[in-house]
Amino acid sequence: MTLTPELVRGAAEVEVTPRGLRPHRLPTWVREQFPDGQLLAMESQPSGVRVVFATAATSFTLVTHPTRFAYKGADRPRGRIDVYVDGERVLRDELAGGDRVEVDLATGETAFRPGQSHATTVSGLARGRHRVEIWLPHNETVDLVELRADAPIEPDRTVAPLWVHHGSSISQGSNALAPSEIWPAVAARRAGVELRNLGLGGSALVDPFLARVIRDAPADVISVKLGINVVNLDAMRLRAFVPAVHGFLDTIRDGHPDTPLLLISPLFCAIHEETPGPGAFDPATLGSDQVRFVAAGEAGPGRLTLKVIRAELRSLFDRRSADKNLHYLEGTDLYGPDDEPLPDNLHPSAEAHLLIGSRFAERVFDGGPFSDVR
Structure with a gap:
């Protein structure tokens, strides 16, 4: 046909x-x-x-x-x-x-x-x-x-609650084995919801047009995971990053004033926890069985690391306490320092995608901020 x-x-x-x-x-x-x-x-x-x-x-x-x-x-x-x-x-x-x-x-x-x-x-x-x-x-x-x-x-006319998610290459599925085993797909299938995945490798940069896309999209629940690509590209300093996130959330709220909205901080990534970007390929690993990434930035006033971003996102969330449908999740609750090392220093393994998806379903859909949508 x-x-x-x-x-x-x-x-x-x-x-x-x-x-x-x-x-x-x-x-x-x-x-x-x-x-x-x-x-x-x-x-x-x-x-x-x-x-x-x-x-x-x-x-x-x-x-x-x-x-x-x-x-x-x-x-x-x-x-x-x-x-x-x-x-x-x-x-x-x-x-x-x-x-x-x-x-x-x-x-x-x-x-x-x-x-x-x-x-x-x-x-x-x-x-x-x-x-x-x-x-x-x-x-x-x-x-x-x-x-x-x-x-x-x-x-097919089956109707299920719609979850819109935005994030980086990890949300898109980098290093996952197969499309139904990227972590958002694992969580969506377990929760019985319809997924629209706006995970975009190297492109979760708090872009205003992405906020407009989410604003205009049908959604029963929304999540946004921000921070790692901003560090990877050394795209912003602290002064620009915090207002940009506020504006991103404000734009989403223009179209979804009461929809459950989850702000997620970055997953654990050892090379960028205390070292700013930009990130780069480790030239010594090119042509090997495992190409790896390195952090090439230097500390300085306003420079962003993952630890700085997590603290700022938590503070930003606290200051938006009037929004009762805005929720916050530490990315390290999904993948933290006690989990296996990232194979390429930046992206989780195929097995870790299954783990992250299961943890998200447990913390967010089973008894957390998205539990009512089930």
């Missing part, structure tokens, strides 16, 4: 391309207003986006055309597609082929290598009506080319 945007969940909009449909996590006006290369690359990777439908089919195939970045000297795992039928995962499919943009980290040079489309097939399903949920890769752009099945496919 012809794929339609009606089958796509978790995207801001769906672009029609010569190949098919491309989900975007940010709307056109943002992409035109600020066409930053890093932001555009991350928002087109459909983290948290699913193709969802109802069918009596016993077999179906989704054809996608991936586009990925491949870094010389820093190999990264391919994206995967996770297929759930009636709530149970029946297939985890590693992508093959697709287009490849090769990036030389040493020189910054890029080269484009075209490839073939990829087919994900599920067969042998029991007869009867099924709800199918296909999680698209969190780390590769995909065009949805074709959806074939041996019975009609219809949009």
